[in-house]
Amino acid sequence: MALTTSLDDLSVLLVEPSSMQANLVSRMLENQGVRQVSVVGNAQAALESLHKGHADRVVISSLYLPDILGTDLVTAMRRDPLLExxxxxxxxSETRPQVLDPICQSGACIIVPKPFTEQQLSLALYAAADYLNPPEDLDLAEMEELRVLMVDDSLASRKHMRRLLSELGIERIIEAEDGRQAVALLQENTVDLVITDYNMPEMDGRELTEHIRTQSWQNTVPILMVTSEQNAGRLAAVERAGVSAMCDKPFEAGGIRRLISGALSRS
Known part of the structure; x- marks a missing residue:
């Protein structure tokens, strides 16, 4: 898909069992300039539609579907190489972290709270369109030389971040499942940027940040933390430990690119 400056060329698959809600969202999408909208009532129909040559769509889904939850739908999509x-x-309208965590960890996802306004929907659509478009605001030659350590216990999150980094031209990426693995890799590999989750087994993101800043020979490397953690006290401790920038999960592609650019420019 070419660079989206409007939403006219965006194709949306709306997964909504309520015909009244589907009509309401469809009207909102039309008001935002979206002309290609398909509606299905359950997850199975959504997966079948996406497999019929329409994997470049944006999916908008309710959480509660007749067959499975919307979180299960996105999990199934992320396990499918064609839809990941x-x-x-x-x-x-769900706010419980244990319910929304699969969305936060799965990548290329945006959560719109219900009830929502057209402006909120528009922002979500532009963020989704950003996932489909290559960036133009970074020096790709510089990105190609960048060496990145990516630390996250979620395979889905690592796969999604790797896709975003690849779009930036970054291919020199090593991965760790937790802070302890990251420490071992940092002893043997020189990196230009660390991107880490917060909640991980063995050694979490705060502990990893503290180790890098106080014990690693690479103690000045920029550290970008991408996390679904909401506890203000824990996040404040992470900031004190020395992260260069923080970003919430789920995150927008454009936002993560700006944070990477900013972290590197301050290093």
Missing amino acids: SVPFILVS
């Missing part, structure tokens, strides 16, 4: 990078917008 399809942008997914969840519309839900």
Whole structure:
């Protein structure tokens, strides 16, 4: 898909069992300039539609579907090589972290709280479109030389981040499943940027940050933390430990690119 400056060329698959809600969202999408909208009522129909040559769509789904949850739908999509990078917008009034965590960890996802305004939907659509478009605001030659250590216990999150980094021209990436593995890799590999989650087994993101800043020979390397953690006290401790920038999960592609650019420019 070419660079999106409007939403006219965006194709949306709306997964909504309520015909009244589907009509309401469809009207909102039309008001935002979206002309290609398909509606299905359950997850199975959504997966079948996406497999019929329409994997470049943006999916907008309710959380509660007749067959499975919307979180299960996005999990199934992320396990499918053809659908793993399809942008997914969840519309839900749910706020419990244990329910929303699969969305936060799966990548290329945006959560729109219900009830929502057209402006909120528009922002989500532009963020989704950003996932489908290559960036133009970074020096790709510089990015190609960048060496990145990516630390996250979620395979889905690592795969999604790797896709975003590849779009930036970054291919020199090593991965760790937790802070302890990251420490071992840092002893043997020189890196230009560390991107880490917060909640991980063995050694979490705060502990990893503290180790890098106080014990690693690479103690000045920029550290970008991408996390679904909401506890203000824990996040404040992470900031004190010395992270260069922080970003919430789920995150927008454009936002993560700006954070990477900013972290590198300050190093």
